[in-house]
Amino acid sequence: MKFFKNIFKNSYFRKLYLKDKFLFGFVLLFTVAAILVNFTRLETSPFFLWKLYSERYYPKEEYNIYEIRFNDGDLLDLKHTWNSPQHEFLTGPLDYYLSVKAKNGMDPWQNYLENYWAVKHQAFKSIVHGLYNHASQFEAFPQWYRKYLSQIEKKDIKNIYVLNKKIRFENDGTVNEISSDTLLVIK
Amino acid sequence: MSSGQRIIITRCIIIYILCFLLLRFIEYTTPSRLLSPPLFNLQLDITYWVYALLGIPEIIVHNPIGAVIFDFLLFLTGIFAIIFPLNRYFVISFTLLTIIYVLTFNAFATHHSHSMAGMMVILLPFWVADNEKCFLLWQGIRYYTCYIYSISFIWKTFIGSSFFNWEQGVGTFKSNLVDYLYHNPETLLSGFYRWCIREEWFLNIGNIFIVLLEGFMMIGFFTKKYDKILFWFPIIIHVTTYFFSDVLFFELLVLDFSLLNMNQFERMNARLKWNL
Numbered sequence: 001m002k003f004f005k006n007i008f009k010n011s012y013f014r015k016l017y018l019k020d021k022f023l024f025g026f027v028l029l030f031t032v033a034a035i036l037v038n039f040t041r042l043e044t045s046p047f048f049l050w051k052l053y054s055e056r057y058y059p060k061e062e063y064n065i066y067e068i069r070f071n072d073g074d075l076l077d078l079k080h081t082w083n084s085p086q087h088e089f090l091t092g093p094l095d096y097y098l099s100v101k102a103k104n105g106m107d108p109w110q111n112y113l114e115n116y117w118a119v120k121h122q123a124f125k126s127i128v129h130g131l132y133n134h135a136s137q138f139e140a141f142p143q144w145y146r147k148y149l150s151q152i153e154k155k156d157i158k159n160i161y162v163l164n165k166k167i168r169f170e171n172d173g174t175v176n177e178i179s180s181d182t183l184l185v186i187k
Numbered sequence: 188m189s190s191g192q193r194i195i196i197t198r199c200i201i202i203y204i205l206c207f208l209l210l211r212f213i214e215y216t217t218p219s220r221l222l223s224p225p226l227f228n229l230q231l232d233i234t235y236w237v238y239a240l241l242g243i244p245e246i247i248v249h250n251p252i253g254a255v256i257f258d259f260l261l262f263l264t265g266i267f268a269i270i271f272p273l274n275r276y277f278v279i280s281f282t283l284l285t286i287i288y289v290l291t292f293n294a295f296a297t298h299h300s301h302s303m304a305g306m307m308v309i310l311l312p313f314w315v316a317d318n319e320k321c322f323l324l325w326q327g328i329r330y331y332t333c334y335i336y337s338i339s340f341i342w343k344t345f346i347g348s349s350f351f352n353w354e355q356g357v358g359t360f361k362s363n364l365v366d367y368l369y370h371n372p373e374t375l376l377s378g379f380y381r382w383c384i385r386e387e388w389f390l391n392i393g394n395i396f397i398v399l400l401e402g403f404m405m406i407g408f409f410t411k412k413y414d415k416i417l418f419w420f421p422i423i424i425h426v427t428t429y430f431f432s433d434v435l436f437f438e439l440l441v442l443d444f445s446l447l448n449m450n451q452f453e454r455m456n457a458r459l460k461w462n463l
Binding site: 012015016019020023027030034038042043044045046048049050051052053054055056057058059060063065066067075077078079082083084085086088089092093095096097109127130131132133137138140141144147148151152165167169171172173174175177 | 210211214215216220221222223224225226227228229230231232233234235236239240286289290292295296297298299300301302304307308315319320323324326327330331334335338339342343346347348349352354355357358359361362365366367368369370371372380381382383384385432434435
């Protein structure tokens with residue numbers, strides 16, 4: 001018991017408690033929330049789940065990648081440099097759009113929020129409508145993507161081809177294309 | 188913490204954040220240059236729900252004038268907070284606008300990245316007027332820095348089990364860099380990457396090393412004696428993951444400032460004369 005008393009006596013929280021009880025309460029709540037999200041697994045910013053790469057990754061035989069070409073076959077070269085945010089913005093929404101298009105064209109969150117979450121939480125039923133993408137937003141996506149890419153490439157882009165490529169690693173570390181399909185054409 | 192020390196710390200942090208925000212502006216990823224993207228992803232994060240339900244995207248993303256004003260205010264408050272670091276209103280305004288930017292970027296990129304997590308919390312101690320209380324909260328940020336790496340270690344070892352997967356290094360490497368290797372086969376870096384794939388042990392040991400570095404950050408909870416060493420661990424982690432996992436988390440390194448002691452800030456100040 002004396003051991004724990006000594007720990008508390010010299011602890012950061014005790015110093016904070018003695019200095020300002022409000023700040024002590026704030027930091028304590030922040031700490032509890034930051035730890036608690038790891039149990040509930042429900043991220044609530046700024047209380048994050050720091051679980052990136054905690055799931056197992058095994059090398060695979062084949063990988064799928066997107067290749068984005070525009071106008072006369074110009075390649076959108078997403079280089080491995082400092083432009084990571086731009087890379088995220090060019091691939092994240094596109095990936096989201098394609099995954100929804102490949103299924104039933106409905107935002108997966110619409111199904112979950114309308115048919116499960118709102119059923120459980122009837123009081124919030126009226127607000128879920130604004131928490132997912134609607135059909136008109138998916139329809140607007142291709143033209144937004146063309147405009148956004150035109151801005152980045154600083155030229156008028158008339159058409160975009162998004163290809164899905166199956167890639168295989170060889171033993172010497174080189175990569176070879178196995179197949180290529182056109183996933184999306186924007187004109 | 189003296190006012191001088193507070194000035195130098197505030198300036199270091201805000202300059203660091205502003206550099207990355209400027210980079211994001213140049214890369215067309217701040218609201219004024221997003222051109223009103225139609226798709227978003229809020230996931231089950233209540234903070235994002237509140238952000239959307241308050242109608243913030245309509246004002247700063249879908250309204251072109253609102254988007255320009257937002258970008259302007261984001262940089263202006265940052266610049267004013269650098270010039271007047273003891274003026275809490277500029278610091279508070281800049282923090283709030285940065286938080287809104289992070290939510291905006293993540294929601295419309297349809298992926299909630301944690302790279303800007305540090306930018307959301309690191310200025311909170313400077314919302315407090317009293318320097319001693321500010322110092323105590325700054326110590327809290329130091330613990331938070333140790334926490335995020337420690338919990339990441341716990342996720343990889345005890346909650347998940349990727350640490351015990353020998354092929355984790357080569358597995359993450361291939362899935363993240365296949366794109367780069369396919370489109371840039373001629374570069375020197377690609378040559379090095381091909382060597383890494385042939386010598387899988389190098390990637391797998393590297394992965395174990397990085398996870399252990401995250402675990403070592405727990406030392407920070409018990410003593411400040413090793414902060415000079417711990418300071419380098421997040422840098423090694425993020426530089427390594429940038430090259431071997433294609434994950435750019437340099438913005439998170441803003442938290443690393445919390446591992447510097449006051450003498451180091453004083454020395455920095457003596458060289459830069461920033462608190463004049």
